[in-house]
Amino acid sequence: MKVGIVGFSGAGKTTIFNALTGLQAEVGPHGRRGKANLGMITVPDPRVEALAQLYQPKRVAFAKVEFVDLIGPTQSSSSAGSSLGAEAIAPMREADALVQVVCGFANPALADEAEPARDLRAFEDELILTDLIQIEKRLERLKKEAKKGREPELLQRCQVQLEAGQPLRRLELAGEDRQLINGFRFLSQKPFLALLNSAEPLTDEAVDPAFVQAATADQLAWLTICGQEEMEIAQLDAEAQLEFLRDLGLQEPASHRFIRAAYQLLDLISFLTAGSDECRAWPIKRGTTALKAAGKIHSDIERGFIRAEVVAFDDFIALGSEARCREAGKLRLEGKNYPVRDGDIIHFRFNV
Ligand SMILES: Nc1nc2c(ncn2[C@@H]2O[C@H](COP(=O)(O)OP(=O)(O)OP(=O)(O)O)[C@@H](O)[C@H]2O)c(=O)[nH]1
Ligand SMILES: [Mg+2]
Structure with a gap:
C-alpha cells in the first residue's frame, strides 16, 4: 500500500x-x-x-x-x-x-x-x-x-x-x-x-x-x-x-x-498481537477475514488455522489481563470468516 x-x-x-x-x-x-x-x-x-x-x-x-x-x-x-x-x-x-x-x-x-x-x-x-x-x-x-x-x-x-x-x-x-x-x-x-x-x-x-x-x-x-x-x-x-x-x-x-x-484513506485498519516476545500492530484492509489476517503473520498460521481468540483493545485495557477478559466473557472465539475489526487483539490457534 x-x-x-x-x-x-x-x-x-x-x-x-x-x-x-x-x-x-x-x-x-x-x-x-x-x-x-x-x-x-x-x-x-x-x-x-x-x-x-x-x-x-x-x-x-x-x-x-x-x-x-x-x-x-x-x-x-x-x-x-x-x-x-x-x-x-x-x-x-x-x-x-x-x-x-x-x-x-x-x-x-x-x-x-x-x-x-x-x-x-x-x-x-x-x-x-x-x-x-x-x-x-x-x-x-x-x-x-x-x-x-x-x-x-x-x-x-x-x-x-x-x-x-x-x-x-x-x-x-x-x-x-x-x-x-x-x-x-x-x-x-x-x-x-x-x-x-x-x-x-x-x-x-x-x-x-x-x-x-x-x-x-x-x-x-x-x-x-x-x-x-x-x-x-x-x-x-x-x-x-x-x-x-x-x-x-x-x-x-x-x-x-x-x-x-x-x-x-487507504482503508487500512490494524489488528494487534500482544505477548512477552512482541507487541505489534498489523495493517490489513478493512473487511479482511480472520483467516487472511492470520496469513499476514505467517502462511503456516493461515494454512493450519483453527480459530482466533479475540479481545477488543478497549476491553483488554479496562480489565487489565487476558484472564480477566476470559472471566468477564470478553474473550471471543471466532472462525475463519470473522471480519477483523480495528483494535482487535488476536491470538491465533493453529496446527500444522
Ligand atoms: N515558510 C515556509 N516555507 C516552506 C514550507 N514548506 C516548504 N517551504 C519552502 O518552500 C520551498 C519548496 O519546498 P519543497 O518541499 O522543496 O517543495 P516541493 O513541493 O517538494 O517542490 P518540487 O520538488 O519542486 O515539486 C523550500 O524552499 C522550502 O524550504 C512552510 O511550511 N513554510
Ligand atoms: Mg520536492
Missing part, C-alpha cells in the same frame, strides 16, 4: 516528506533531481504503546505505510492548460491513494501568491483531464475494433462524469463495474486527501475559508499542518522532540495526525 505525495512544484511536498520520515531529502526547486523520494513511515499507535507497557516485550513493532514524494508539475504549465506529462502520471497511477500538498505559505520562488483554493481545483482538473484523455484513446480503439458491451458503455459514463468536471471517485458503480474500472487505475478515482501546508500552525477554524469551501464542495477530506515546523521537529533527537512538544502543550507532532489520516 502506497500513498503518493502530489501537488504543484514548490508546494512543500519534500518538506512534508522529511517531516514524516525524519530524513533530509533535498528541498527546493528540483531538489530531488528528477527522482522521487521513497520512505516507509511508521503509523503511530498509542494502543501498541499501552500493550508494551503491560507486557514489557522484547520487541515492539508498528504498522508501516509507504509514502512516495513525487515530482509535481509547475503551476505555470498548468494554467496554460497543458496536461500532466507521462513522467508525472506513471508514478501517480501506481499509488493507492493521493495526498495533495497545497501551498499555503509565501514561497518567493513561485510567481503567484499562495491561493490554496485555486491550486486544489487546478490539480483536480489535471487529474480529470488526464483520465479524460485516457478514456478518449480507449474508446477510439474500441470503436475501431467494433467492440460492444459493458466496457464502452461504462467508459462513456465515466466520460460524461469527467466532462462535467467531476472526479471518478464520486461516480457510483456496482461491484462488477467497479472492478472493470479499477483496472484502468484512473487518477481521479483514487482516494484523495488535501493537505494545506501553512506558514504557521493553524487551528482548523483559522484555515482560509475559500480553501475549506473548495474542499467541501469537492467532498474532499482535508488537514492542515505547518510543513516547515514539522520538518524541524522531525529532525530533532527523540528527547528534544518531546521537550519541544511539551513546551507547546502538545501530545504529539501534527504529522502523526496526518499519517493516521492517510492510513484511513
Whole structure:
C-alpha cells in the first residue's frame, strides 16, 4: 500500500516528506533531481504503546505505510492548460491513494501568491483531464475494433462524469463495474486527501475559508499542518522532540495526525498481537477475514488455522489481563470468516 505525495512544484511536498520520515531529502526547486523520494513511515499507535507497557516485550513493532514524494508539475504549465506529462502520471497511477500538498505559505520562488483554493481545483482538473484523455484513446480503439458491451458503455459514463468536471471517485458503480474500472487505475478515482501546508500552525477554524469551501464542495477530506515546523521537529533527537512538544502543550507532532489520516484513506485498519516476545500492530484492509489476517503473520498460521481468540483493545485495557477478559466473557472465539475489526487483539490457534 502506497500513498503518493502530489501537488504543484514548490508546494512543500519534500518538506512534508522529511517531516514524516525524519530524513533530509533535498528541498527546493528540483531538489530531488528528477527522482522521487521513497520512505516507509511508521503509523503511530498509542494502543501498541499501552500493550508494551503491560507486557514489557522484547520487541515492539508498528504498522508501516509507504509514502512516495513525487515530482509535481509547475503551476505555470498548468494554467496554460497543458496536461500532466507521462513522467508525472506513471508514478501517480501506481499509488493507492493521493495526498495533495497545497501551498499555503509565501514561497518567493513561485510567481503567484499562495491561493490554496485555486491550486486544489487546478490539480483536480489535471487529474480529470488526464483520465479524460485516457478514456478518449480507449474508446477510439474500441470503436475501431467494433467492440460492444459493458466496457464502452461504462467508459462513456465515466466520460460524461469527467466532462462535467467531476472526479471518478464520486461516480457510483456496482461491484462488477467497479472492478472493470479499477483496472484502468484512473487518477481521479483514487482516494484523495488535501493537505494545506501553512506558514504557521493553524487551528482548523483559522484555515482560509475559500480553501475549506473548495474542499467541501469537492467532498474532499482535508488537514492542515505547518510543513516547515514539522520538518524541524522531525529532525530533532527523540528527547528534544518531546521537550519541544511539551513546551507547546502538545501530545504529539501534527504529522502523526496526518499519517493516521492517510492510513484511513487507504482503508487500512490494524489488528494487534500482544505477548512477552512482541507487541505489534498489523495493517490489513478493512473487511479482511480472520483467516487472511492470520496469513499476514505467517502462511503456516493461515494454512493450519483453527480459530482466533479475540479481545477488543478497549476491553483488554479496562480489565487489565487476558484472564480477566476470559472471566468477564470478553474473550471471543471466532472462525475463519470473522471480519477483523480495528483494535482487535488476536491470538491465533493453529496446527500444522
Ligand atoms: N515558510 C515556509 N516555507 C516552506 C514550507 N514548506 C516548504 N517551504 C519552502 O518552500 C520551498 C519548496 O519546498 P519543497 O518541499 O522543496 O517543495 P516541493 O513541493 O517538494 O517542490 P518540487 O520538488 O519542486 O515539486 C523550500 O524552499 C522550502 O524550504 C512552510 O511550511 N513554510
Ligand atoms: Mg520536492
